[in-house]
Amino acid sequence: MKNKKGSWLIRIGLLLIVAALGLVIYNIQDEKRAKKSVEQAVTRLEKVVEEAPERKKEEIPDYILNPDMEMPVKKIDGQDYIATLEILSLGLKLPVISEWSYPRLKIAPCRYKGSAYTDDLIIAAHNYPSHFGNLKNLREGDQIVLTDMAGNRFTYETAELETVMPTDISQMESGEWDLTLFTCTIGGQSRVTVRCIRIPDPIAE
Numbered sequence: 699m700k701n702k703k704g705s706w707l708i709r710i711g712l713l714l715i716v717a718a719l720g721l722v723i724y725n726i727q728d729e730k731r732a733k734k735s736v737e738q739a740v741t742r743l744e745k746v747v748e749e750a751p752e753r754k755k756e757e758i759p760d761y762i763l764n765p766d767m768e769m770p771v772k773k774i775d776g777q778d779y780i781a782t783l784e785i786l787s788l789g790l791k792l793p794v795i796s797e798w799s800y801p802r803l804k805i806a807p808c809r810y811k812g813s814a815y816t817d818d819l820i821i822a823a824h825n826y827p828s829h830f831g832n833l834k835n836l837r838e839g840d841q842i843v844l845t846d847m848a849g850n851r852f853t854y855e856t857a858e859l860e861t862v863m864p865t866d867i868s869q870m871e872s873g874e875w876d877l878t879l880f881t882c883t884i885g886g887q888s889r890v891t892v893r894c895i896r897i898p899d900p901i902a903e
Contacts, residue, residue, distance in 0.1 A: 729826045733828035735805050735806060739775075739793035739805075740782055740791050740793050742774050743772060759848075759850055769846055781814065781847065785842050786840065788835065792829065794844075797809060808822055814850075819877050820877075820880070821877070823879070833880075838856055841856075842877065853896065854897065858892075859890070864889055877894040877895075
């Protein structure tokens with residue numbers, strides 16, 4: 699009887715090991731797919747920005763005249779993108795999808811709320827290394843550049859790093875920060891949150 703019970707325990711243990719290995723392989727493949735997806739989107743969005751009409755130096759950008767205007771979008775493979783986001787110290791350049799959902803987060807970082815034009819933009823992304831997995835390594839003063847589909851550039855500096863509980867939405871949205879980036883930690887126990895302030899552009903402002 700004991701041998702039979704021991705045999706079942708061994709089988710269960712082997713099944714758990716196989717399941718764990720399967721999950722690891724799935725996550726690795728999912729990360730590779732996500733990395734390829736963002737690289738392709740960034741290449742196409744950069745071309746859109748390059749082809750945008752060049753603004754004259756004396757011309758005031760539309761978003762300053764009308765900060766409540768919607769950020770322009772570019773549709774790629776069925777997704778509406780509003781910008782590219784470059785995190786210089788992490789060597790990342792990522793596309794930003796206009797509206798967030800769990801399926802979209804598997805594709806690229808998403809706008810959670812707000813706008814670059816009203817200085818209250820919040821962007822969420824998965825903790826893939828090719829997305830926001832290394833946000834915890836940012837330091838105060840690191841620069842982040844967001845370029846919208848009209849070619850307007852917004853430069854930010856990181857000011858604070860916070861740890862926020864997953865269900866604490868009010869804390870996530872609190873404070874008068876120009877840009878907030880966040881991602882879940884591995885296991886989803888908390889959220890790594892980066893608060894940023896915008897560096898004024900003397901040409902635009």
